[in-house]
Amino acid sequence: MTFEKENDAYWMPFTPNRAFKKNPRILDSSLGMYYTTTEGQKILDGCAGLWCVNAGHGNKKINEAIKTQVDRMTYSPSFQAGHKLAFELAERLANLMPDDLNHVFFTNSGSESVDTALKIARAYQKARGKPEKIKLIGRERGYHGVNFGGLSVGGIMPNRQAFGPLLPEVDHLPHTHDLAKNAFSKGQPEHGVDKADRLLDLIALHGANTIAAVIVEPMAGSAGVLVPPKGYLERLRKICTDNDILLIFDEVITAFGRMGDSSAAAHFNIQPDMMTMAKGLTNGAVPMGAVMVSDKLHGALMNGPENMIELFHGYTYSGHPLACAAGIASLDVYAEEGLFERAARLAPYWQKAIHSLRRHDCILDIRNIGLVGAIELKPIEGKPSVRAFDAYLKAFQAGLLIRTTADIIALSPPLIITEQQIDTIVNILDDILAKA
Ligand SMILES: Cc1ncc(COP(=O)(O)O)c(C=O)c1O
Helix, strand or coil: CCHHHHHHHCCCCCCCHHHHHCCCCCEEEEEEEEECCCCCEEEEEECCHEEEEEEEECCCCHHHHHHHHHHCCCCCCCCCCCCCCCHHHHHHHHHHHHCCCCEEECCEEEEEEEHHHHHHHHHHHCCCCCCCCEEEEEEECCCCCCCCCHHCCCHHEEEEEHCCCCCCEEEEEECCCCHHHHHHCCCCCCCHHHHHHHHHHHHHCCCCCHEEEEEEECECCCCCCCCCEEEEEEEHHHHHCCCCCEEEEECCCCCCCCCCCCCCCHHHHCCCCCCCHHHHHHHHHHCCEEEEEEHHHHHHCCCCCCCCCCCCCCCEEEEHHHHHHHHHHHHHHHCHHHHHHHHHHHHHHHHHHHHHHHHHHEEEEEEEEEEEEEEEECCCCEECCCHHHHHHHHHCCCCCCCCEEEEEECCCCCCCCCCCHHHHHHHHHHHHHHCC
């Protein structure tokens, strides 16, 4: 595809637009593990689109469910009216996700899910007579989307820098990445449980009576796959419980199989008070997000006169019929094809394969959990990000889609990947890293 003047109209997200348009990479179709470009090149998908196409591309069952719903009803308001699929999907999610996360608020993206969860946290504290509990605690290197709430609790500097002032009454925990102690960890790193104790410092500083909630990604994806150290999430849960602070897991990436389980909460056996999700919820086929809320929180907000709206919040497209149809079909596919179990089964093979790249001098760290991996490269002096982005371009040329953040290569393939395709990913990267 050649870029003419008119192609300048599209302002692409998280993309250096001018550079891209000089050297465009245009995807035209997709099926299974592969994209095909407009030039006819097949590209193996090493990152499930953007961590979302967990059942692979063009899944027939999901496509059929969307097509059927297109002919029945493409839009229904969800304020003061409803449609069956939204109730059905909510019920299915409540059954799938851990313990008492039994209530679902639908949104259209991960960012909206995060802002919704933060608002519910504050509304809950007000509803139970603790209006002074308003502070929101995020974490350095956290990614919680791009809306003002998510940006404020998020901890990725370039995402925040141009948009301040962000929300007041926010503070951050330290991130858990410790290359000196944990480089080349397989699965959860040994060191770093103490990083959770920094929450005690924030409690000492602000007072638990001012803190509404802590939000973390159980595994930080976008900042470069930061796997939680052993005991860290358990410790965070305990400190939150002891101090009457809500714990929100942002599972926009980790829910729906990425960890080899329905969620990171299930994988680590830790119960958050709320869980945000999106991405794999519809296999990326129709935009949708959701917040799963515990019985305790939901119950506290279901007070007051029955004819009154309990939460003044919602989106025109909350519970959109096409998204619900895609969501229900995705859950069916995940169950029928046993994809969460498949991810768990493949995880040891995946681990061994990506750690085999360790011999390259340009590598600082390799880490993994479930069907996620990261290869952290030594930055070229004075040129941060250049080495990884060069690897991205070379991988694309060689027929592999990866994701890079700063000098970190992140990998998170669809859960339908085969061992042979894992080998292909590793072989392509091996070649590139040998020359990096
Ligand atoms: C943990 C997490 N939260 C929120 C988001 C934002 O999701 P969206 O891009 O759908 O708004 C993302 C996106 O990558 C994410 O990884």
